[in-house]
Amino acid sequence: MRQARQAIAVAFGLAVCTVSPAVLAQSGAVAPQKSVQVLAVNNGQELLVEIDGQGRTLRLSCLQAPRPQQQPWAEQATVALAKEAPVGSRWQFQLRARDVYGRLVGTLQRNGQDLAAPLLRQGRVFAYDGFLGRCDDLPYARWQREAAAQRLGVWSVPGGITRPWDQREQTAAAERLAP
Template identity: 35%
Template sequence: MARKKRKKKKTTRRAGPKVWLAAVLTVGALFAFGDDNPAFRRLFLDVVSEVMLNQPVTKILGGGARIIDGDTLDVDGKRVRLHGIDAPESGQTCRRRLRIWDCGAEATRALERLIGISAVTCEKRATDRYGRMVGTCHAGGRNLNARMVRQGYAVAYYQYGGRAYAADEAIARARRAGIWSGRFVTPADWRKGKR
């Protein structure tokens, strides 16, 4: 008995809604913002990549910022905790050789210097147990979360998405930057009373 050969149907794949959304957003951003705004461009690319990775994109804040400490900001009246990093607490001290220094206050000043007079944009990733928005923030084209870790004024907070900043932490350690220039208690342990 001879088998009949079946003709293979040609199937064409159609672009899904994510692809169309990304395309529309890209074209819209190019027309609306051009090449003059690197901070928006970086934030925009972060949003598009999250859409493509099937992670929900939620609220984006922007505007003036007031620095609370090395990992917390107030952006237009909304408290924002920097995602994936943990900076020394206000009042926390570290040791560099025989000298004790106020690494908590220095982390706050480092974040102030990073922001300068730039507007801050923050993309929400979660809400913490205190009701604060947890997000990735940018100012002047710089990822504030990554820069704080790379400069040695925060550690990657592995329990809360800090894996993204592991390379930045390795660079800070190798350079002995910030808190890595001496001995310190991790901010999480400091909060637990380990001094």
């Protein structure tokens, strides 16, 4: 019984530690910024960075890049991210959450500029609040509307390409139906 209580206490403590950054972001409290250096670009929304002397995967919050099967847009998003955040560049990282995959989730800024701005304004990625649940404190939806109005990137197709979250669901459904 004692071991069960200890296990529950440890699980609760881990859950609180995992949720805390998201709660901070949603409450309006500001998490401290950390300096990070880009080591690699994994895709249009994810980088490998050095933070506190360790290599960590960082997912940009409140946006979603096209899925790998959504070419040429997925590749364009990756290339755009690599251009904006080249290997070796330094950024200020603002933690918003940690996800179920252990990735850090947050925003990157340099010289007062948000890394997501050119990606959204060029139509390379989608503003997406489903990942964290709340992103209204960021101007991402406005930047996306600007790209859509100009029919840039993913918006060059009327109505935009299939949203990555819908693509993921369609792919999963097709796999479930496959013999």
